Amino acid sequence: EAQVTQNPRYLITVTGKKLTVTCSQNMNHEYMSWYRQDPGLGLRQIYYSMNVEVTDKGDVPEGYKVSRKEKRNFPLILESPSPNQTSLYFCASSPTRVSKETQYFGPGTRLLVL
Amino acid sequence: GQQLNQSPQSMFIQEGEDVSMNCTSSSIFNTWLWYKQDPGEGPVLLIALYKAGELTSNGRLTAQFGITRKDSFLNISASIPSDVGIYFCAGQRNNDMRFGAGTRLTVKP
Secondary structure (H helix, E strand, C coil): CCCEEEECCEEEECCCCCEEEEEEECCCCCEEEEEEEECCCEEEEEEEEEECCEEEECCCCCCCEECCCCCCECCEEECCCCHHHCEEEEEEEECCCCCCCCCEECCCEEEEEC | CCCEEEECCEEEEECCCCEEEEEECCCCCCEEEEEEECCCCCCEEEEEECCCCCEEEECCEEEEECCCCCEEEEEECCCCHHHCEEEEEEEEECCEEEEECCEEEEEEC
């Protein structure tokens, strides 16, 4: 089954404790991205990757890092999480960035930073 | 970056009623997309629009790409309880993709 998976689905952590949210897709998609969803703000892009070893900042990259060592995986790293990073995070993938194919979203990771 | 202006923020309707929501922007987009998000899930694409003026249907859903390329609307006809969820519009232009804040739809049986 074609899908985007994220782990963990729920996470409670404390300020400053490094964490990683994994994202994996099994569709051989080139393009992957991370979004955060906050009430009243919709989805805002954090980082995106056009292909392996190619990443770029989205609208709200501060406090986040990503890597794309393999095509299928695109982990989101919070080196020193802060309470304002409490949010719902979505990973997404699509065949290419400017393609007309749909962007597939993962199920989301709900993060609470105390 | 500026997100899209989506309205209304929420709607409470009776089963069987029609629904309309829209998105506007100060920027031009090449593609308009409408997504639905169910509780605990990621957004799922409902309709994609690629040309100004284009009107596209998907079952009870109809969406249009505004002539100015700065707006789009989504209509749902004869709503049913499973239409409940949050609907997002998105505009795409080259490497730039923006989302609206969402319209939360509640359907009363």
